[in-house]
Amino acid sequence: MNSIVTFPNRIPVEEFEERRFQVYTDRQLDKIEAIQQLPEETRFEMRVVASVLPFRVNEYVINELINWDQVPNDPIYQLVFPQKGMLKDEHYERMANLHREGAEKADIQAAAKEIRDELNPHPAGQMEMNMPTLNGEVLDGIQHKYRETMLFFPAQGQTCHSYCTFCFRWAQFVGDKDLKMSSTDAARMHGYLKEHTEITDLLVTGGDPMVMKTKNLVQYLEPLLEPEFDHVQTIRIGTKALTFWPYRFVTDKDADDLIELFARLVDAGKHVAIMAHYNHWQEISTDIAEAAIRRIRSTGAEIRAQGPLIKHVNDDADAWAKLWKKEVKLGIIPYYIFVERDTGAKNYFEVPLAEAYNIYREAIKQVSGLARTARGPSMSAGPGKVEVQGITEISGEKVFVLRFLQGRNPDWVQRPFFAKYSETATWLHELEPAFGEEKFFFEDEYEQMRQGNG
């Protein structure tokens, strides 16, 4: 273990200057030069919203990814900077009044906590249903929702290089300790994997695991090269660092070690999949972003791209088509287009399922077969990942055609089912079964699982 191998000479050496990582949170909003140019009213709104929802942005995103001439409509600006509409009117007014009155920090924090609790901080039963046990003990930082996939949330990776305003894991970032799910315990994670030989895929996720030092990642991943982990064939790493901080893979102090780790895992026979979170082609508009992609791919690791469809950022078929084309050109595999989850600032970002499907279809029509690997729009709901496959008419009834791409019961997968068409529904629980049925086929079994009998 931990043996040093020579740095594989297939990896390109990229000529880039090291960049200092400089980050701004709600306390430093006013220090951001570009923000100082915005009207005072806009800055006040940002301060109000940032006292409820997490805010963090780094200098690279501000200076390289946002087109300030397009603000407030620039997609990356919407992706990272708080906007008034992200809070419901009553929540906004309550918080704005506290700011206007110059309320004590403690009062602002207490009000923020109450508002957050109303925003469904843990969607899809994450806290109740997905916590596995080892030797009778609940394992923090691990989720085992689908038979073959285990999620691991390393404690050192529970933040991100910047925060997305629409993040479904936002609750983790606002200091509410009972909502955090993370672990530093490599031994327990390995213990669980050893016992569960049905797990073929490990997904290391966060926050963003790429904020971790490489040496921490090594401690979690390198032991998986031992023969007792042969069943773990794929190591997926969910990250938005390719957008928010591509220097992580190119010039950061331990970037070479990271690239070497990927190469070592690949050479030992693991499939390493970087699950890159992209929302817009503008995220891949810099030389450093392309260099990071080249370096990762040269190790033999694959990059798969996924991200939600969100109003104000990418509710636009042409933008998706351009993103997918760009991804394929750079050797990235388009993987998923998600429906924005039922949490946080959902009201601001949500796109009705019917519209989301139409955007997806209009986008996919524009690209070649290689980019048509993007599945969706898909809802990561309690029972599983449900895809809107189409809108059609059967026996005079207009319906959504749906299928599970992943299910809590693997037998649900790929079984088509139908919901009444709706112009406004934005999530699975707002859909009704078609053809006069009372329930969807999985509902009774899912309810049993929720009661703990499944």
Ligand code: SF4
């Ligand atoms: S990078 Fe991912 S986890 Fe981090 S804020 Fe964005 S969506 Fe959330």
